[in-house]
Structure formats: C-alpha cells, structure tokens
C-alpha cells in the first residue's frame with residue numbers, strides 16, 4: 001500500500017497534519033494504536049503557560065525567544081508561529097470545532113479542582129476568563145447531577161466565590177442518570193453525556209435547572225454535554241435565562257473526545273485513510289538512510305510505503321517512547337532520544353517540581369526532521385509530544401506544540417517552506 005505520506009499516531013498533531021496535507025492534495029495514511037491525549041484533555045489548548053523562569057508570558061509569540069534554542073517553537077520561528085497561531089481558529093472551524101480565545105495572549109480556564117490555569121484557545125464548552133478578571137458581584141448557581149462525583153462542586157463554587165460571585169449549589173436529580181449508578185464506574189462524564197444527548201433527557205435537565213434558579217444571573221455546569229456535536233450546548237444557552245459557564249470534570253473529557261471525532265471526520269472527509277487500532281511495529285530504511293516502509297501489527301508483512309513519514313506517536317504517554325530501568329528509546333525507528341543518561345536525573349523526588357521525564361522526546365534538526373545516530377533522516381519528521389526539546393507539562397505548551405509542529409511539517413512536505 002503506497003501513499004504520499006504515512007503518519008504514525010492518531011492524536012491532535014497527527015490529525016491536524018494529516019488533514020492539512022490531504023486537503024492540499026497529498027494522499028495520507030494515518031495509523032493509530034488507540035486513545036490519545038485529547039480523550040483526557042481539558043478541552044482547552046495551551047501554547048505557553050509559563051516561561052522558564054516561572055513568569056507569565058505576555059505576547060505568546062514574542063515570549064518564545066526566552067525558550068531554549070532546541071525548543072520546537074524556536075525551530076519553527078516567530079514569523080511562522082504568528083502566522084500559524086492566526087490560522088488555528090479557522091482551521092479548527094473548518095473541522096467543525098469552534099474555538100475561542102486570543103491567538104497571541106493567554107486567558108484562564110478553570111480546572112476540575114477549581115484552579116485557574118493559563119489557556120490559549122478553548123472549545124465552546126470551556127469558559128475562558130480574562131487575566132485578573134475583576135469580581136463581578138453576580139450570583140451563580142452551581143449545578144451538578146445527583147450522584148455525579150467527577151464534578152467537584154465545593155472546589156468550583158469556592159473558585160467562583162473568590163471571583164466575586166455569591167454561589168448557591170444544587171443537584172438536579174434525573175431518573176435516566178440515576179440508572180447509571182447501578183454500576184459506580186458508569187457514572188462518568190461521557191456516559192452522562194450519552195444519556196443527555198436524548199432530546200427528552202436534555203429537556204428534563206434544562207427544566208430541572210430552570211426550576212432551581214432563583215435570582216441568579218449565572219449558571220455553572222459540568223462539561224457533560226454534546227459528545228457527538230455541540231447542539232446540546234446551544235440549547236442550554238438559549239433556554240436558560242442566565243449566563244452559562246461550563247467547567248471541567250474529571251477525565252474523560254467530553255469536549256476533548258468530541259473534538260477528536262470532529263478532527264478524524266475532517267481528515268476522512270478530505271479523503272485521508274485512517275487505520276485505527278493498529279500499531280506500527282517496525283520500519284524499513286533504504287540504502288541512503290531514508291525510511292522506505294512501515295509495518296504494522298495487523299498488516300503483518302504488507303508494507304506501508306510512502307515518500308514521507310511523520311512520527312506523531314505522543315512521547316512516553318502515547319508509547320512513542322519506551323523507558324526501561326536504565327534507558328529511554330524510540331521503539332519504531334530507533335531514533336536519537338533527548339533524555340539524561342542517569343536515571344536519577346529523569347525525575348525530581350518532589351512530585352510538584354519540574355520533572356525531566358515529561359520532556360523526553362526525539363532529537364530533531366532545525367526543520368523537525370528526526371536524528372538517528374546523529375544523522376538526519378531526511379524523510380521523517382517528528383511532531384507533537386514526540387518531539388524533543390520541550391517540556392509541555394511544565395511549560396503548558398502541549399497543544400500549541402502539537403498544532404504548530406503539525407502545520408510546519410505539512411508546509412515543509414508541501415514545499416511551502
């Protein structure tokens with residue numbers, strides 16, 4: 001099976017890159033083992049939450065100069081980053097995902113624990129707050145569903161209280177939801193979202209909230225609406241006589257899963273081939289050191305051939321890297337990995353401090369091509385969390401790196417840079 005481009009991975013970076021390539025006329029195959037970080041994401045994208053000295057960035061693109069030279073953002077460069085950041089909302093809109101936020105400045109989102117964290121862009125059902133938003137003096141009704149423990153009402157209402165709201169917390173009781181409680185593991189955001197996708201259930205929920213509203217001007221709800229599309233969000237907003245904030249639940253993430261499905265559909269609608277539930281297990285190289293083929297667990301000895309390959313396998317978390325007791329390796333192509341030799345330097349025993357292992361990644365050249373034995377593999381680019389030189393968790397840069405590197409890899413293959 002031959003394609004113009006084979007991408008290993010099915011997460012944010014793979015889907016963005018694959019869609020951009022496929023829409024520009026390349027034939028792309030994407031092979032993906034399974035779940036990816038979007039299923040567990042906050043529903044908001046981080047570009048750069050904090051600088052290496054711990055301070056908050058102002059203009060996100062100008063701030064990139066403070067990052068180490070090996071950082072993917074430094075390789076992409078400020079000019080391209082500004083262009084790509086400006087294209088991001090439009091790209092996602094074309095895939096049916098409405099993002100809001102300022103492409104060059106951070107806002108704040110509220111986590112499931114009621115903590116405000118920097119966020120770049122966010123999906124429709126993730127409320128963003130302006131930096132240092134002044135207390136509103138409003139009244140908020142914080143609503144959860146009876147029996148749903150993955151929405152931490154005391155923490156969320158305390159966070160809104162700190163923002164100047166007078167909060168009242170209530171539960172809406174629904175028979176359809178109560179049925180999920182027969183098995184405690186089923187009482188999760190995604191299963192609730194499935195139930196509330198039914199028109200009658202949604203109507204009952206909205207009526208339930210309306211019945212509890214007194215003089216509140218704001219309603220705070222968990223992100224458990226709209227697994228397939230965002231129509232339940234629109235219905236809630238139009239039918240509740242108050243401003244509605246949607247706030248995160250514990251994982252899994254309803255907005256993350258919905259957006260992943262939208263991106264996958266956009267890739268397939270453009271004509272891309274998605275090979276789900278399969279794992280790339282070995283690769284072939286030609287005599288010049290270029291990748292010639294990839295073999296998967298399900299296809300056995302049938303090679304996936306292409307002129308260009310992209311590794312978007314998610315780093316340690318996505319199994320794009322493997323750690324044994326004393327080494328870290330990239331299992332598919334045996335690429336060079338950016339990680340300290342000594343195991344004791346992989347982590348800090350203080351859990352809350354910077355952890356080096358969350359920044360392990362493949363070493364790349366200036367154009368994000370992989371290095372193997374110190375030499376550039378000219379037709380293999382590395383994108384997203386697999387890419388070395390960054391520490392997305394520490395920096396709050398995960399989705400930004402995934403999207404920016406995906407755009408750059410696509411443009412480079414398309415001969416635009």
Ligand SMILES: Cc1cc2nc3c(=O)[nH]c(=O)nc-3n(C[C@H](O)[C@H](O)[C@H](O)COP(=O)(O)OP(=O)(O)OC[C@H]3O[C@@H](n4cnc5c(N)ncnc54)[C@H](O)[C@@H]3O)c2cc1C
Pocket residue numbers: 008009010011012013014031032033034035036037038040041042043044045046047278279280281312313314315317318319320332383384385386392396397398399400402
């Ligand atoms: C739990 C979690 C939550 C996060 N939440 C956020 C957030 O809210 N906001 C934010 O900005 N960033 C977040 N991040 C950071 C995240 O890294 C990026 O946002 C981004 O989604 C990473 O995308 P990716 O495509 O690089 O990797 P991933 O999403 O990890 O995808 C990698 C994919 O590659 C597949 N794969 C790996 N090896 C193979 C193989 N050999 N063959 C086939 N497939 C393979 C995996 O199965 C997986 O589907 C989060 C990260 C994690 C781990």
